[in-house]
Amino acid sequence: MATPSALPRSSSQASNPPTGSVPPRRLKPLSTVSDSQRSASPSPSKLRPPTRPSLGGNAQSNSSMRSVSSTMTSNGADKSLRRSVSIAAFPQPPKSNGRLSMASISSSTSNVPSTARSTPDITKSATMKPRKQSRLSSGTTASNRSSKVVSLLDNSSDGKIVLNAAASRDSEGQFSISPPHSRSSSAQGSYSTSATTFDENEETEHDSRDSLAAGKKGARSKEAKGNVIVSVRVRPDTGANENPRAEGEWMVDGRRSLIAFRGKESYDYLYDNVFTAHDNNSKVYDASAKRLVRRVMEGYHGTVFAYGMTGTGKTFSMQGTASSPGVIPLAITDIFSYIRETPHREFLLRVSYLEIYNEKIHDLLSASSAGATGPNAPPQEEIKLREDSKRGVYATPLKEEIVQSPTQLLRVIARGDHARRTGSTQFNARSSRSHAVVQIVVESRERVPNGNSTQDKRSAVGPGGVRVSTLSLIDLAGSERAAENKERRTEGAHINKSLLTLGTVIARLSESKDKSASAADKESKHLPYRDTLSGNSLVSILCTIQIGASGSAAPANTHTNETLNTLKFAARAKNNIVSHAKRAEEAYGGNGDGGSRVLLERYRMEIQSLRAQLENQSKTQAENDMKMEEERMEKEAEARHEEQMLEMQLARTALKERIEHLNRLILSSKSTGVNSHGGTASFDRLSTMSGMNETRARSLYSSSSQSTLGANSLRRTVSQQSLHSTEPSNGYQFRRTSMAPDEDDDTVGEFGDGNASLQMQVTALQADLADKNRYISTLERRLLQARRSSHSRMSMGLAQLKNGDDADMMALLREKDMEISELRIQLDDKDRMLTALRSAARQRDVAQMTIDVPSQDKRFGGHQTNGSNASSLASPLSAGSSVNGLSLASISERETHPNRKSVDEVSRMLDEMIQDRVEQGHLNKTSRRSLLFASGTGNHPDPISPKPPAISVPDPRTSIVEVPENV
Numbered sequence: 001m002a003t004p005s006a007l008p009r010s011s012s013q014a015s016n017p018p019t020g021s022v023p024p025r026r027l028k029p030l031s032t033v034s035d036s037q038r039s040a041s042p043s044p045s046k047l048r049p050p051t052r053p054s055l056g057g058n059a060q061s062n063s064s065m066r067s068v069s070s071t072m073t074s075n076g077a078d079k080s081l082r083r084s085v086s087i088a089a090f091p092q093p094p095k096s097n098g099r100l101s102m103a104s105i106s107s108s109t110s111n112v113p114s115t116a117r118s119t120p121d122i123t124k125s126a127t128m129k130p131r132k133q134s135r136l137s138s139g140t141t142a143s144n145r146s147s148k149v150v151s152l153l154d155n156s157s158d159g160k161i162v163l164n165a166a167a168s169r170d171s172e173g174q175f176s177i178s179p180p181h182s183r184s185s186s187a188q189g190s191y192s193t194s195a196t197t198f199d200e201n202e203e204t205e206h207d208s209r210d211s212l213a214a215g216k217k218g219a220r221s222k223e224a225k226g227n228v229i230v231s232v233r234v235r236p237d238t239g240a241n242e243n244p245r246a247e248g249e250w251m252v253d254g255r256r257s258l259i260a261f262r263g264k265e266s267y268d269y270l271y272d273n274v275f276t277a278h279d280n281n282s283k284v285y286d287a288s289a290k291r292l293v294r295r296v297m298e299g300y301h302g303t304v305f306a307y308g309m310t311g312t313g314k315t316f317s318m319q320g321t322a323s324s325p326g327v328i329p330l331a332i333t334d335i336f337s338y339i340r341e342t343p344h345r346e347f348l349l350r351v352s353y354l355e356i357y358n359e360k361i362h363d364l365l366s367a368s369s370a371g372a373t374g375p376n377a378p379p380q381e382e383i384k385l386r387e388d389s390k391r392g393v394y395a396t397p398l399k400e401e402i403v404q405s406p407t408q409l410l411r412v413i414a415r416g417d418h419a420r421r422t423g424s425t426q427f428n429a430r431s432s433r434s435h436a437v438v439q440i441v442v443e444s445r446e447r448v449p450n451g452n453s454t455q456d457k458r459s460a461v462g463p464g465g466v467r468v469s470t471l472s473l474i475d476l477a478g479s480e481r482a483a484e485n486k487e488r489r490t491e492g493a494h495i496n497k498s499l500l501t502l503g504t505v506i507a508r509l510s511e512s513k514d515k516s517a518s519a520a521d522k523e524s525k526h527l528p529y530r531d532t533l534s535g536n537s538l539v540s541i542l543c544t545i546q547i548g549a550s551g552s553a554a555p556a557n558t559h560t561n562e563t564l565n566t567l568k569f570a571a572r573a574k575n576n577i578v579s580h581a582k583r584a585e586e587a588y589g590g591n592g593d594g595g596s597r598v599l600l601e602r603y604r605m606e607i608q609s610l611r612a613q614l615e616n617q618s619k620t621q622a623e624n625d626m627k628m629e630e631e632r633m634e635k636e637a638e639a640r641h642e643e644q645m646l647e648m649q650l651a652r653t654a655l656k657e658r659i660e661h662l663n664r665l666i667l668s669s670k671s672t673g674v675n676s677h678g679g680t681a682s683f684d685r686l687s688t689m690s691g692m693n694e695t696r697a698r699s700l701y702s703s704s705s706q707s708t709l710g711a712n713s714l715r716r717t718v719s720q721q722s723l724h725s726t727e728p729s730n731g732y733q734f735r736r737t738s739m740a741p742d743e744d745d746d747t748v749g750e751f752g753d754g755n756a757s758l759q760m761q762v763t764a765l766q767a768d769l770a771d772k773n774r775y776i777s778t779l780e781r782r783l784l785q786a787r788r789s790s791h792s793r794m795s796m797g798l799a800q801l802k803n804g805d806d807a808d809m810m811a812l813l814r815e816k817d818m819e820i821s822e823l824r825i826q827l828d829d830k831d832r833m834l835t836a837l838r839s840a841a842r843q844r845d846v847a848q849m850t851i852d853v854p855s856q857d858k859r860f861g862g863h864q865t866n867g868s869n870a871s872s873l874a875s876p877l878s879a880g881s882s883v884n885g886l887s888l889a890s891i892s893e894r895e896t897h898p899n900r901k902s903v904d905e906v907s908r909m910l911d912e913m914i915q916d917r918v919e920q921g922h923l924n925k926t927s928r929r930s931l932l933f934a935s936g937t938g939n940h941p942d943p944i945s946p947k948p949p950a951i952s953v954p955d956p957r958t959s960i961v962e963v964p965e966n967v
């Protein structure tokens with residue numbers, strides 16, 4: 001996709017071919033090394049190869065691998081083959097994907113012919129180059145290096161910023177999750193290296209040019225050589241104290257990227273980068289990984305791995321510290337910087353983190369890894385390597401997390417580190433004994449430019465497909481000699497075996513390259529992982545060494561040998577790995593198997609469908625809301641209507657009950673005898689008001705009248721006569737006499753009738769009480785209803801209150817309050833009426849007593865109290881005998897009933913009656929709604945018909961004269 005012009009180049013490239021295309025720099029003797037010295041020194045072929053652990057124990061896995069490999073060879077065309085194999089037996093991956101697979105470093109390769117494992121040829125070719133050529137090579141690279149260094153220094157400002165980054169390293173040396181400060185990922189500021197200046201078509205062209213210029217072997221073998229960067233970093237030797245002599249036979253020249261050894265043998269090693277002990281992580285990253293990371297963002301696969309002896313600074317270089325973040329945090333920062341600087345594309349990042357320990361893969365991000373402490377930790381599902389033509393080599397099942405920010409990404413990696421370290425507790429120093437691979441998958445696709453809205457920008461995609469590239473950041477376990485304990489030795493064996501595999505593959509690559517002319521030979525020697533290492537990946541190998549054995553557990557000579565081995569490994573990698581880096585093909589989501597894996601596209605489609613769903617849902621929601629609102633309003637209207645109806649109903653009920661009640665009161669008054677005469681008329685008048693009342697009233701009336709009539713026919717006659725004679729004008733006769741001390745109030749007949757009357761009163765009062773209770777409950781209901789409705793109106797009208805309807809609402813509320821208080825007052829009135837009725841009942845009893853007592857007094861020689869009484873006594877004898885008869889009956893009755901009330905008692909009752917009257921009068925005055933108890937005119941409480949029955953009309957059926965109430 002990218003055109004050559006789009007590719008940043010260093011200024012030096014115009015005149016000089018890029019380093020990457022320069023013929024491979026070989027291990028070469030320094031000019032000081034004489035031929036005699038060279039011949040005296042051990043022949044390269046006699047150099048002791050790196051110490052390797054015995055591979056004898058892996059026969060099984062080797063044979064397994066052999067069989068798989070042969071299968072693969074025979075079925076090489078079937079690239080979509082999917083299967084599961086153990087790491088130890090992982091076969092040759094498909095050629096279509098050139099990522100550097102961990103399989104290459106974790107599997108046994110003991111099937112590789114012994115010649116392939118030996119290094120002399122390589123060493124020879126590396127070290128025995130003619131000096132002239134070396135110079136040419138060196139000069140050429142020096143020129144490029146020079147330009148690189150300048151560019152690197154230009155970028156160093158970024159590095160300085162990074163030095164102040166907020167990352168923190170805990171006591172165990174883990175970097176924190178705070179990302180380093182933003183670093184520019186701009187290509188302009190980057191140095192131009194062979195690894196990053198290639199691009200598809202350009203590459204071939206470029207390489208051909210370089211190859212021609214260098215006069216090296218065929219262009220084909222070198223066309224992608226520049227896709228590999230090999231750097232060596234020298235760890236500061238803490239015991240050396242900056243003393244040059246401490247380095248002894250070593251000479252490190254960072255400027256010329258040269259490391260020279262002056263021991264029994266003399267070697268000069270030239271690499272793409274040599275970092276001295278003074279170089280910091282930022283510089284290491286800028287020179288060895290920065291451009292590679294950028295290329296990954298542009299669609300290439302890239303791998304950075306650290307290789308070296310234990311304790312030489314691999315983890316330090318990859319992870320870094322708080323003050324000096326390593327390759328991983330810096331790469332993460334650059335990834336996000338690139339995303340920010342590339343608005344025309346959209347990106348999706350996924351990250352996975354695995355480790356290979358004792359040839360087993362562990363997912364460091366899985367839940368079981370996160371909490372995997374102790375023997376009770378859940379067992380992790382076995383992770384296997386698989387391959388297919390689309391994805392190449394991959395581990396499964398492996399958890400991938402989508403990340404959206406540098407912090408999130410660093411957090412995920414820190415979690416993996418933690419799991420790794422925790423695992424180390426479980427497995428005893430596991431962390432430094434395993435290969436750890438952080439893999440970041442970058443998906444990207446073009447956006448349609450000039451999107452109008454943010455949404456457009458998000459949803460719009462360009463015509464291209466989704467590009468998927470991978471950045472693998474690998475911290476290899478350190479090679480070491482057999483350790484002290486068994487577990488360590490086992491680990492070391494696995495580590496060394498896998499590292500040997502890596503070295504062997506590289507060696508074989510070189511070998512097969514040298515013998516590429518012979519097809520038959522090529523076929524006879526199967527080389528696993530060839531395509532993994534020489535595939536599409538850009539590779540940056542960072543080898544770490546420590547010059548000087550101070551602080552090292554190993555003896556000095558062993559240490560030197562290990563260092564030399566590392567340097568040789570780096571030299572072989574530099575010279576022999578051929579990578580045909582190509583930009584990853586763009587996949588189209590939704591179409592085919594390849595596309596289905598592309599998460600970005602899948603997510604985009606998912607987002608679109610979700611957005612459509614959301615729109616539908618919001619539409620439906622709006623419709624539902626409207627419907628609900630309508631329903632709610634309808635319900636409210638209904639409720640209001642019901643409320644009004646109920647109110648009306650209640651009002652009607654209350655009114656009816658009131659009428660009934662009043663009717664009953666009138667009737668009760670009559671039945672109590674307080675107003676028995678006058679009550680007839682009242683009853684006749686009021687009884688028509690209600691059928692029910694009428695019935696009840698009639699029954700009361702009849703019982704009352706019957707009792708009266710039945711008891712006192714004689715007395716009635718006398719009374720009538722006396723009344724007519726004494727008070728013809730008003731027909732009333734008021735007689736008040738005191739009772740004899742031992743006389744009670746009733747005659748025999750009166751006693752029986754009085755009981756009946758009392759019963760009736762009680763019945764009437766009970767009925768009245770029941771009515772009252774009903775009425776009260778009605779009122780309560782109404783009160784409740786009114787409250788509820790005012791409440792609902794309040795809540796309903798809250799919004800309206802703001803719009804000026806508050807006045808209406810408040811008025812309504814006030815009205816309701818008034819109504820409620822009126823109802824309460826009415827209720828009080830009713831209570832008072834009840835009290836009055838009770839009092840009237842008592843009065844009636846007293847009155848009856850007082851009426852009866854004087855006639856008895858007269859009859860039995862009592863003195864007259866006034867003229868009225870005298871005239872009454874002068875009335876016809878029949879009347880008198882009638883009275884006497886009554887009196888006698890009373891006396892006789894009194895004699896037969898010793899428990900008669902005393903005069904004092906009657907007086908007390910009268911006092912009570914008076915008191916009641918006074919209270920009633922007081923109530924009438926204070927009551928807001930008059931009960932129409934006209935003070936001093938009687939006790940009729942009827943508010944509707946306030947006609948005061950102060951003086952009763954004499955009942956023609958009885959001779960008893962009622963006592964007026966205004967006593």
Ligand SMILES: Nc1ncnc2c1ncn2[C@@H]1O[C@H](COP(=O)(O)OP(=O)(O)OP(=O)(O)O)[C@@H](O)[C@H]1O
Pocket residue numbers: 173234235236277308309310311312313314315316317431432433476477478479544
């Ligand atoms: N360039 C350096 N500058 C300062 N300190 C360093 C440097 N390189 C390594 N160290 C220190 O050396 C020690 C060992 O380094 P580190 O753990 O990175 O080694 P390693 O190669 O990863 O070892 P292993 O293979 O055992 O995991 C650490 O304490 C680290 O801080």
